Every structure is written in C-alpha cells, then in structure tokens.
Amino acid sequence: MHLEFWYRCTKCGYMYTPQQFQALAQLQASHTGEKEADLFAAPERVPCRNRGCAGFLVRTESQYKEAR
Numbered sequence: 001m002h003l004e005f006w007y008r009c010t011k012c013g014y015m016y017t018p019q020q021f022q023a024l025a026q027l028q029a030s031h032t033g034e035k036e037a038d039l040f041a042a043p044e045r046v047p048c049r050n051r052g053c054a055g056f057l058v059r060t061e062s063q064y065k066e067a068r
C-alpha cells in the first residue's frame with residue numbers, strides 16, 4: 001500500500017513519515033491481530049510510540065515527498 005501523507009500525534013505533536021506510520025501500524029496489527037489495512041484506514045487506532053505519550057495518530061494534509 002502506498003501512503004503519501006504525514007501523520008501527527010494528537011498529544012505530543014510528533015510527526016511520522018508514511019514509512020514510520022506503516023511500521024507502527026504493522027507492529028500494532030501484530031499485537032492486536034487487527035488487519036494492517038484497517039489500521040491504515042483508521043490511524044486513530046495506532047498509538048504514538050513516544051515513551052509516556054498516550055496520544056494516537058491522525059493523518060495530516062501535508063503530502064510527504066521522498067528525499068532524493
């Protein structure tokens with residue numbers, strides 16, 4: 001699946017690249033047994049990975065451009 005937007009934590013504001021979000025969603029899916037595709041469609045079910053942060057992720061409107 002191709003993801004092209006930045007994702008942001010609702011609490012700490014940390015910005016995740018599409019690749020980082022995908023890795024987090026895969027990790028979460030392996031813990032909960034959910035489908036990755038469902039998590040890609042519902043980023044609010046993917047928790048922030050920062051220690052002590054209880055936030056979750058939202059998709060931003062900022063398009064991610066891969067550095068070359």
Ligand SMILES: [Zn+2]
Pocket residue numbers: 009010011012013014048049050053054055056
């Ligand atoms: Zn956070």
